[in-house]
Amino acid sequence: GDSVTQMEGPVTLSEEAFLTINCTYTATGYPSLFWYVQYPGEGLQLLLKATKADDKGSNKGFEATYRKETTSFHLEKGSVQVSDSAVYFCALTGGGSNYKLTFGKGTLLTVNP
Amino acid sequence: GAVVSQHPSWVICKSGTSVKIECRSLDFQATTMFWYRQFPKQSLMLMATSNEGSKATYEQGVEKDKFLINHASLTLSTLTVTSAHPEDSSFYICSAVLARTDTQYFGPGTRLTVL
Numbered sequence: 001g002d003s004v005t006q007m008e009g010p011v012t013l014s015e016e017a018f019l020t021i022n023c024t025y026t027a028t029g030y031p032s033l034f035w036y037v038q039y040p041g042e043g044l045q046l047l048l049k050a051t052k053a054d055d056k057g058s059n060k061g062f063e064a065t066y067r068k069e070t071t072s073f074h075l076e077k078g079s080v081q082v083s084d085s086a087v088y089f090c091a092l093t094g095g096g097s098n099y100k101l102t103f104g105k106g107t108l109l110t111v112n113p
Numbered sequence: 114g115a116v117v118s119q120h121p122s123w124v125i126c127k128s129g130t131s132v133k134i135e136c137r138s139l140d141f142q143a144t145t146m147f148w149y150r151q152f153p154k155q156s157l158m159l160m161a162t163s164n165e166g167s168k169a170t171y172e173q174g175v176e177k178d179k180f181l182i183n184h185a186s187l188t189l190s191t192l193t194v195t196s197a198h199p200e201d202s203s204f205y206i207c208s209a210v211l212a213r214t215d216t217q218y219f220g221p222g223t224r225l226t227v228l
């Protein structure tokens with residue numbers, strides 16, 4: 001079945017540091033890939049997505065590129081802020097009319113001033 | 114756009130009572146909604162898929178008689194936790210699929226505490 005593996009946290013960075021959260025996946029077919037962010041006590045917010053190979057999703061300074069050859073969708077940000085502290089989930093859907101999300105376990109990011 | 118709300122945001126109830134949680138897509142129609150449960154510091158666990166006008170599809174191990182799901186309209190799905198017990202205490206999150214995409218938009222969650 002489909003699966004998502006993301007780097008385990010927690011990740012602690014200083015403000016303005018570079019962020020990478022690794023995510024790799026296993027899927028049949030042509031999945032769509034997502035990054036969601038969850039702030040404490042809240043639901044998930046869609047951060048970015050990519051629907052086909054070589055697509056780059058971007059939002060709020062975050063980027064991730066759909067790499068089919070390495071089955072990866074790593075999340076990056078050039079300069080993190082304290083407000084980026086949250087849990088980040090990598091996820092995929094199977095494509096087509098299969099809307100079910102398969103989630104990674106989540107990575108807790110803490111950014112210190 | 115693509116805003117999903119949940120009500121209530123938190124609820125405390127006594128053991129043995131039933132609790133209803135509403136999930137609404139505010140600015141779009143959703144034929145498919147999902148219900149998740151999340152334990153502290155863990156990922157989301159899919160409970161069921163809710164399709165408008167048909168019965169919900171439950172994941173393995175989820176008691177359908179305990180967690181009643183009704184998707185009565187294209188903008189509303191409800192989850193009723195029947196005869197709640199302390200072990201049902203959790204954070205419940207819904208999501209709705211934006212039509213013509215495969216993207217789920219999530220509600221803010223409902224924290225249920227059963228005393």
